[in-house]
Amino acid sequence: MRRKFGTVLAALTAVTLGLAACSTVGEDGETTEPTGTSSATEGGEEPAAGPFTIGVSNGFVGSEYRTQMIQDIEEAAAPYQEEGLLEDLVLENADTDVNGQIQQVRNLINSGVDAIIINPNSGTALDAVFQEAADQDILVFAIDQAVESESVINVGIDQAAWARTSAEWLAEQVGEGGNVVVVNGISGHPANEARWNAAKEALEAGGVNILTTVDGGWDQTTGQQQMTTLLSTYPEIDGVWTQDGMAQGVLQALIEAGKQNDVIVSGEARGGFMRLWEEHGLDSVAVVNPPGTGATALHFAMGMLQGQTIKDDALTDGHNVVLELEPTITNENFDEVWAEHKDKPDTYVLDSILSKDEVGQMLE
Amino acid sequence: MTVRTDAGDALRRLTTTHLPSWMPWLLLLVAVALSATLRDNFFSQYSISSTFATFVPLVLVAVGQAIVIIGGGLDLSIGAVAALSSVVAITVMGGDDGRVLLGVLAALATGMACGAVNGLIVAGLRLQPLITTFATASVFGGVTLWVLPTPGGRVPGMITGTFRLAIVGIPVTVWLVLLVAAAWFLLKRTRLMRHIYAMGGDPAAAYASLVPVRRSQALSYVLAGAFAGLAGLAILANSGSGDPFIGGAMALDSVAAVVIGGIALRGGIGSPLGAIGGAMVLSLASSILFFVGVPSTYRPLAEGLVVIAALALSALSDRRKT
Numbered sequence: 001m002r003r004k005f006g007t008v009l010a011a012l013t014a015v016t017l018g019l020a021a022c023s024t025v026g027e028d029g030e031t032t033e034p035t036g037t038s039s040a041t042e043g044g045e046e047p048a049a050g051p052f053t054i055g056v057s058n059g060f061v062g063s064e065y066r067t068q069m070i071q072d073i074e075e076a077a078a079p080y081q082e083e084g085l086l087e088d089l090v091l092e093n094a095d096t097d098v099n100g101q102i103q104q105v106r107n108l109i110n111s112g113v114d115a116i117i118i119n120p121n122s123g124t125a126l127d128a129v130f131q132e133a134a135d136q137d138i139l140v141f142a143i144d145q146a147v148e149s150e151s152v153i154n155v156g157i158d159q160a161a162w163a164r165t166s167a168e169w170l171a172e173q174v175g176e177g178g179n180v181v182v183v184n185g186i187s188g189h190p191a192n193e194a195r196w197n198a199a200k201e202a203l204e205a206g207g208v209n210i211l212t213t214v215d216g217g218w219d220q221t222t223g224q225q226q227m228t229t230l231l232s233t234y235p236e237i238d239g240v241w242t243q244d245g246m247a248q249g250v251l252q253a254l255i256e257a258g259k260q261n262d263v264i265v266s267g268e269a270r271g272g273f274m275r276l277w278e279e280h281g282l283d284s285v286a287v288v289n290p291p292g293t294g295a296t297a298l299h300f301a302m303g304m305l306q307g308q309t310i311k312d313d314a315l316t317d318g319h320n321v322v323l324e325l326e327p328t329i330t331n332e333n334f335d336e337v338w339a340e341h342k343d344k345p346d347t348y349v350l351d352s353i354l355s356k357d358e359v360g361q362m363l364e
Numbered sequence: 365m366t367v368r369t370d371a372g373d374a375l376r377r378l379t380t381t382h383l384p385s386w387m388p389w390l391l392l393l394v395a396v397a398l399s400a401t402l403r404d405n406f407f408s409q410y411s412i413s414s415t416f417a418t419f420v421p422l423v424l425v426a427v428g429q430a431i432v433i434i435g436g437g438l439d440l441s442i443g444a445v446a447a448l449s450s451v452v453a454i455t456v457m458g459g460d461d462g463r464v465l466l467g468v469l470a471a472l473a474t475g476m477a478c479g480a481v482n483g484l485i486v487a488g489l490r491l492q493p494l495i496t497t498f499a500t501a502s503v504f505g506g507v508t509l510w511v512l513p514t515p516g517g518r519v520p521g522m523i524t525g526t527f528r529l530a531i532v533g534i535p536v537t538v539w540l541v542l543l544v545a546a547a548w549f550l551l552k553r554t555r556l557m558r559h560i561y562a563m564g565g566d567p568a569a570a571y572a573s574l575v576p577v578r579r580s581q582a583l584s585y586v587l588a589g590a591f592a593g594l595a596g597l598a599i600l601a602n603s604g605s606g607d608p609f610i611g612g613a614m615a616l617d618s619v620a621a622v623v624i625g626g627i628a629l630r631g632g633i634g635s636p637l638g639a640i641g642g643a644m645v646l647s648l649a650s651s652i653l654f655f656v657g658v659p660s661t662y663r664p665l666a667e668g669l670v671v672i673a674a675l676a677l678s679a680l681s682d683r684r685k686t
Contacts, residue, residue: 023529023530023533024525024528024529024530025409025410025528025529025530025535061661091659091660092654092660093659093660093661094660094661094663094664095664096613097609097610097611097612097613098515098603098607098609098610099421099599099602099603099610099613099614100613102418102603103418103647103650103651106414106415106417106418107651107654107655109410109414110403110405110406110410110411110414110415110651111403111654111655112405121609122515122603122605122609123515123516124515124516124517124518124604124605124606124607125515125603125604125606125607125610126603126604126605127603127604127605128519128524128601128602128603128604128605129602129603129604131604132410132414132528136410187513188509188513188514188515188608188609190514190515193514
């Protein structure tokens with residue numbers, strides 16, 4: 001036992017001495033500076049001519065939003081593939097935690113992609129693996145939810161502004177002293193926090209009385225169950241603030257209780273909710289949270305892989321491309337918007353994708 | 365009556381059977397060969413370093429799980445313990461290189477404390493390990509959210525940096541897996557480990573031979589907790605930041621690794637070294653499925669089939685013997 005211990009100690013010492021011989025791991029053993037956003041394909045290297053490979057990492061499946069997001073990316077990729085500029089679109093699309101998503105990104109790096117489009121499960125816990133990608137000159141675009149890592153380009157809407165719009169509308173409707181309950185997504189999830197911080201501020205500024213907040217897990221069924229419980233607990237509810245992916249469930253609960261015209265719900269820009277909105281003649285609001293940001297990011301990726309860079313005035317904080325919100329849907333413009341999307345299924349999420357040319361105007 | 369006996373037999377066979385000890389290494393060889401044919405850069409330094417980086421957390425919890433299972437128990441909270449250890453460590457370190465040692469100690473202490481809770485309930489109160497650790501997993505998950513309600517914090521550069529170094533040409537992550545194996549060689553010589561084997565093999569006989577059964581059982585959970593604490597650190601090194609939701613899937617993966625590693629779920633038989641092999645096979649299997657081009661929607665299904673195949677293999681090889 002003691003002799004064994006001595007052997008291991010000796011081995012450990014040898015390892016420690018060997019530290020003198022250590023190096024950073026990277027392809028060809030060289031360390032590259034993290035690729036800044038505006039100099040991604042610069043740095044002495046000739047812009048490659050392609051064909052390129054783009055990887056997509058998504059760690060949450062089974063929601064209509066994410067399904068549409070992937071479809072949008074595939075559709076946007078098709079013309080590039082026909083043109084011969086894009087060789088392959090590699091999908092890593094599975095329910096997983098951050099650990100699993102780190103492995104997704106490493107799989108993509110190891111399969112030799114030139115750029116990665118990721119809907120991140122965490123705003124910070126993927127930083128280290130993003131650095132691994134940056135060290136190998138792989139462009140990374142985070143969509144739907146922003147990450148802190150500065151080597152990553154965030155492409156998406158301003159989640160805070162998105163939430164503030166519907167919260168301000170709701171505060172106005174229920175008026176000062178109105179009682180509001182809140183059905184949030186997943187506590188601790190960065191997108192949820194960004195939204196709720198902004199919404200809370202807006203509701204409080206409007207003098208609204210927030211009775212309670214619950215989590216609906218961005219799931220219609222859970223949202224409906226939570227709302228049913230809330231209705232039986234709080235008889236005096238004037239309004240509900242909820243996020244997308246749950247508003248239809250919340251509304252169903254109200255319809256079952258016969259309170260759909262007494263309690264005001266902040267809605268969602270999705271087929272199912274808007275159909276009910278029309279049927280029951282509601283007063284509601286919906287702000288589009290486009291699943292198509294992934295497709296928009298694909299256009300950025302293709303442009304930058306061909307040597308272009310993002311114009312400075314299109315960037316916030318050096319690595320954020322903040323996409324403008326679509327006009328808010330209220331009763332004033334409901335008919336006009338709904339006419340365009342009437343024929344879509346209930347699961348359809350109202351979308352907005354920048355075209356190749358629109359993205360091209362932000363590149364130089 | 366006969367049906368019940370048959371079912372009982374089948375259950376006993378399923379829980380006592382195990383893969384032969386060389387099986388995980390044969391599977392590993394196959395997995396490496398497959399990976400190498402599928403990926404021409406499989407042996408590049410980044411590929412080896414990143415592949416092993418993915419191994420490390422799972423290898424650590426698999427060894428912990430193996431020790432508990434060899435002792436006749438089960439720890440479904442081991443992933444939650446790793447997550448809790450990671451958030452405690454990141455909170456203690458606060459991104460400061462000078463507090464790395466403190467963070468390591470904090471992670472170890474957290475892991476062992478959680479293990480002690482499991483051990484006291486299972487050995488002291490004699491509650492079912494399955495139910496107990498399933499419940500404590502929720503409790504530890506709750507404490508994790510209390511310590512770190514939202515993802516964030518920065519892991520000291522010393523940890524993330526070292527994790528991505530190579531020493532004499534061999535990535536640190538490879539050294540770490542070797543170190544875990546070396547640690548097991550030390551551990552296996554201890555009286556405690558002998559007691560755990562005896563207890564898992566036949567508790568009554570162990571008790572009759574004056575093995576302190578309850579104490580050994582409790583300590584098997586504490587040991588597993590220590591490994592989970594180290595896994596928490598490996599998670600931090602991988603991610604570079606704290607996340608209270610990380611590691612949830614690790615408990616089941618660790619059980620799968622143990623099964624592939626040739627350890628009998630009934631206890632007493634097998635070696636954590638096999639679990640190390642099992643963990644590597646499992647990780648590689650998932651990336652092989654990616655490189656083969658199995659759509660990721662079907663990958664959990666395929667991973668489940670790999671585990672079932674391992675169980676079936678173990679049952680078959682056992683039947684041949686009898």
